[in-house]
Amino acid sequence: MEGDRVTVLIGHAAPTRALARPSGRTLRFLPPSLFVLDAVLIAFVTGAAAYFAHGMPYLDPQVGLTIADQAAGTLLVAGWLLVIALGGGYRSQVLGGGSDEYKRVLNASLTYTGLLALVLFLAQAEVSRAFFVLLFAIGLPTLLLSRWTARYALHRARQAGRLGVPVLIAGSPRHVDEVHAVLDRARWLGYRVVGAITPAGDTTPGLSSVPVVGSTDDVTTAALHADAQVILFAGGSSVSAQDLQEKVWELEERGIGVVVTQGATGITSNRVSYRPVGGLPLMHLDTPAWAQATRLSKRTFDVVGALALLAFLSPLFLFIALRIKLHDGGPVLFKQTRVGRQSVPFHCAKFRTMVPNAEDLLAALHVSTGYDGGLFKMEDDPRITRPGRWLRRFSLDELPQLWNVVRGDMSLVGPRPPLPHEVAQYDNAARRRLHVRPGMTGLWQVSGRSDLSWEAAIRLDLYYVDHWSMLQDLHILWRTLGVVVLGRGAY
Incomplete structure (x- = not known):
């Protein structure tokens, strides 16, 4: 040890x-293509930062660009590209899948920001603070957006064969x-x-x-x-x-x-x-990564994010509550016991999407479908109400869990919150899911949701527990938007 x-x-x-x-022969063009794309974008951003900071006097034909200006601009672009390359931002193994690509570009850019600031300070160079701030305030989001766009185009091509x-x-x-x-x-x-x-x-x-x-x-x-x-x-x-x-x-x-x-x-x-x-x-x-996932930074992000969403979505909460109440007069919320971090049970809140006596009908459905353990899901569950189908399709029934996040029972991102009888069937490997707080969304949701088998859902949750990072959480939240809007795998 x-x-x-x-x-x-x-x-x-x-x-x-x-x-x-x-990394086969077919995709050897990808790293150099991204290198060229980054070079063009960084050069453009450098010019844009100079324009907004100085009004671009270099476009005046009587002033023009001096040799020193050209050399400084070239070194700026080349230095940024070099740091990204040294940080593995063009390695074929990280391109097109997972959050590692974004993390490498982000870390390299932040490193370059610090290095450049140090060099300018030691050289006592006269560089506008506005130019320096704008260069990275515009450049970093632009680089990350270009990587996302390139990845989206690549994924669409692959899905088309x-x-x-x-x-x-x-x-x-x-x-x-x-x-x-x-x-x-x-x-x-x-x-x-x-x-x-x-x-x-x-x-x-x-x-x-x-x-x-x-x-x-x-x-x-x-x-x-x-x-x-x-x-x-x-x-x-x-x-x-x-x-x-x-x-x-x-x-x-x-x-x-x-x-x-x-x-x-x-x-x-x-x-x-x-x-x-x-x-x-x-x-x-x-x-292990799960030890990092329980610390203050993630908890702060969860609380601030959940409170902001509760305030922003309050009109939607009111609309959904009225829709459920007017449909059959039953309760608006459905509370169910789930198992949280370190096997501590808690009451998970959802908007009610089933008939009021749904739990009484469950045993008969288990018999009719041949249920033998794990997560129980039916594509055409007869217990779901008409407004409930709409709520489930877009995962709006889970919005009350934002309060569970504020209370500390759940996280915005994490493994799916299991039922007590599911936990009773866990083996030693599956119990690792309980090292972190369960999440409103996670790899299981952005990778297929109800279309996944029980074993596949467990494997994804374990991968998340062992690979957690804050950047991955942000990536999952971003992918969740697309999954929820399209309603894939929800029933």
């Missing part, structure tokens, strides 16, 4: 990576099916599964929709025959760490990309650092 770290001896295994962005990377999944049939289901649901990632590679003689049930094209004994031959650009190693793909390492070496020699699912170790990459000792790599594990 070393401070807040745990040291694990991992022998000669290659560092395991989580599912990353495809273009710009995909042909992938083979290597592993046992059960693991192949699990990974294929995730990739099929998240087509915007750009992985186009063309087949599976399984251990010879493995008769495990599975592979209902993925053709087997080879054996894990010779993944390179299978990849070449299938013209795959990436091999994705899932569980059961190798008999040992040394076996996996040798396969990776052979694939890299042929120019075939390699991705290893995080499930091979269960350890998130952002917690890992390596230190070789005596020729053996030691993996050091930092404090």
Whole structure:
């Protein structure tokens, strides 16, 4: 034990990576294209900041740009691009998926702001404060918006079947099916599964929709025959760490990309650092992300955000309450016991969307639908009222939970708040969800909502617990707007 770290001896295994962005030959144009786009935007923003700060005297033909002005502007643009590049903002593995891309651009830009301020101070340069402030006040949002626009265009192209990377999944049939289901649901990632590679003689049930094209004994031959650009190693793909390492070496020699699912170790990459000792790599594990998710900064953000939304949406609250009351005369709110952080129960409030005796009808629905545990959802639940269908479609029934956020029972973003009988079925892994406050929205909502299986919802919640960051919370809130407006996966 070393401070807040745990040291694990991992022998000669290659560092395991989580599912990353495809880096095949098809998308080699993406990093240089974003580099050029950023260069144009930073140059434009530099000119705009000079215009608003100085009135752009350089456009006067009698004044013009001096050589010093041109050099300073070029260095400004080049320096910003260099810091973004050094911060990994153009790495193909982070482009097009997750919040890591935005975080790298944001951190690099803030770092460059500090470095530039320090250089200008030491050089005693005469630079307008207005220009300096405007440069980053305009430039940073512009860069982030351009990345979002580029990502949106890329996702639309991938969902339409273009710009995909042909992938083979290597592993046992059960693991192949699990990974294929995730990739099929998240087509915007750009992985186009063309087949599976399984251990010879493995008769495990599975592979209902993925053709087997080879054996894990010779993944390179299978990849070449299938013209795959990436091999994705899932569980059961190798008999040992040394076996996996040798396969990776052979694939890299042929120019075939390699991705290893995080499930091979269960350890998130952002917690890992390596230190070789005596020729053996030691993996050091930092404090888990869920420990950060319980601190004051997130709680302050939750309270301020919830109070602001309560004030802003108060007219909508009144309209919904009248609509429910006038429909059948029943209560406006429905309160249900849910389980919060550290297994503490609380009363979760919602606008009522079902008939008043909905709980009495639940047992009969369990029997008729063959319910066997987990989250119970019906696409055409007969208990839902007419105004309730509208409220559920756009998740407006959950707005009263803003008060739960203010009270401290919930967070704006987090795992789905479970029912007590669901928690009773948790295994040790699922109980990790209870390390943080449940959320009004989360990865489960922006990734499919009620369309997700119980296992998929649990996996997403655990990923959030282990990967929490404030920037990811903001990213989820932004994606929630689109999901709620379109009403996808809600019933």
